[in-house]
Amino acid sequence: MSSSQENSNGPPSAAKDAVLVPSVEMPAEAIEVSGIDFNKFHDKPVTAEDLYEGMKSAGFQSTSLCQAVDIINEMRTWAGPPLPDSPPGTSPPKCTIFLGYTSNLISSGLRSTLSYLVQHSHISAIVTTAGGIEEDIIKCLHPTYLSASGFSAPGASLRTQGLNRIGNLVVPNKNYCSFEDWVVPLLDEMLAEQETALSQPVEEGDARFTWTPSKVIHRLGSHLGTHPSTSPLAHTSVLYWAAKNNIPIFCPALTDGSLGDMLYFHTFRSSPRHLGIDIVPDIRRLNTISVRAAKAGMIILGGGLVKHHIANACLMRNGADYAVYINTAQEFDGSDAGARPDEAVSWGKIRGDAKTVKVYLEASVAFPLIVANTFVKGAREDKEDEKME
Template sequence: MKQAEEQYQTLYKLQPEPLTTPEIKGYDFNQGVDFDALLNSYANFGLQATQLNKAIDIINKMIHWRLGPNEENQDPNTRCTIFLGYTSNMVSSGNREIIRYLAQHKMIDAIVTTAGAIEEDLMKCLSTFHKGDWQANDKEIRLKAICRIGNIYVPAANYGKLEDWLLPVFQEMYKEQKEKSFIWSPSSMIKRFGERINDERSIYYWCAKNDIPVYCPALTDGAIGDMMFHFNYKQDGLICDILQDVVKLNKKAMYSKKSGLVILGGGVVKHHIMNANIWRNGADLAVFINTGIEYDGSDAGAKPSEGITWGKLRVDAEYVKVFSEATLVFPLVVAQTFAKHFQEAKRV
């Protein structure tokens, strides 16, 4: 084999050079169980572990640049705005509590999400979701009035509870629209939902309390849209103007000194955030976590570098895509970034 390799190198005039990049090496549990050391070892683990380590590093850079002007040696002209995007299944799952933590402690500056992520957060304040089975007999559980999201069960009665809660809120908003000539946008509706739910378990309670805008360009695409239809069917005229939010989100990106993106999933949440960053010639830092592949031309599957061609990421941006289902890795990412920084700041 050695002789064959030498002949090959001679034939093709190869000039072998020693590799200078780090050695691939895993964690040695003979050292004990040290989760910080384990996750730090991911840097040279290879495959998606190394991608995850890079994601942690990039988010820590966002946090560094997000420090306020009162922090030592921090230039306010370089402050990073952090945009968080996620699809509804993140709120269906336990990632809801992770996102709530970020909003509770003002660790993010804006959210873009889907209708399901709004209504399910509210529903979880009114009732419960339960562990289910990927292999469930869907005809049988339909007859038991259970809806399924992967291996998560949602009692169909939850939607009735949401409707009973939501319709009076719509009535209140409709009255303000008529009496004060106030036109609602998805973000102002969501802020009102957060105020009225008045439950510290809610993501949007904390967003309303901490003045974190939540943009949902497809707010009608779910039970909330069904209930808007129900409301307007009986009392026509409640208006939701999405253009207001396009302007607000685009301006938030435009005026950001630095822009950092953390996006779980794809579709409208990913594109809406990235499209807003076109107005500043692209984001500076970006982390994408999803399972999409590029070969169908989908938004989720697209390589991050494709965004450079559209001006959604800067030519010199730092970015990474982690090919993973986000419930597996997002809690680990938050533990090594936002939560660690928060705990360290409390100790100072």
């Protein structure tokens, strides 16, 4: 048969077989792809829960985001069996939840969401960067603004105006001047306490007083609520609520920001010794929290130091039980920031049977929707249960 005759009778059989490879039967538990039917909401508002229900089977990052909701809900509701020799009535152990975030998120409006979690003690410990400390304080003094030119505002022009750009946000230099006025007298107090403690005799077996980043941060947070310039807005602060609720905030890179500038300037006015800040007790404290955790969960917004510092603490207990990463970094360059959870499994920082997800979304978009469907929803349900009792 000629090729012309074959073509006249239909497509070549080899081509047809290649295109239409027979498919297997899909398993009964397979989930159909579907999205949100907004026709259902013409006469009622769309809630965060409605979005979650509609997005979880939409695929791509919608599904990943909803997996993060499911994992975090399991983190926050897990309760283990009573510990041996626990007194009657002792609450069962809960999951220890580590929260990590980069400083840009405090600069953004996501600070309100992070503050809510700390205010209501939904998390156990925090790791952030220096900007995550100072920007939180600065917002109690002066606001941060949206840039009129968005991400395209020219740096040279902003520099001549004394304005600093963080993405599409703008922070006036005045904010940092006010921060210096606020923090330097406190550094003086802390140095005086250090010098008084160092002048006292040390009894055998006693540890000599030392400042650590977490102690410094606790003092800063407490000071927010008492200083007249910051107390009116202290309730918006992550540091304030962390100090009030005794939630430790760790910042091993405490000097990498405006706070480091202030500590540098302070060395020229302090005598005979400078303020000493020891990072070693903090790594012992963070790792001990991890080791003693009945279950451990990580919620990491962004990458870099905050991501690895929490993951490495979880190595001390042979890995976290839950991990939710939210960032846009890619893994092709081998950076820890872009690494998926399975890479941490190879190091023992996440358990092999842990429940994990990486959400490839910018956190200011993803995290409010996640929090609305986890901690906020859970708090509302708890109140409803209390009314029923």
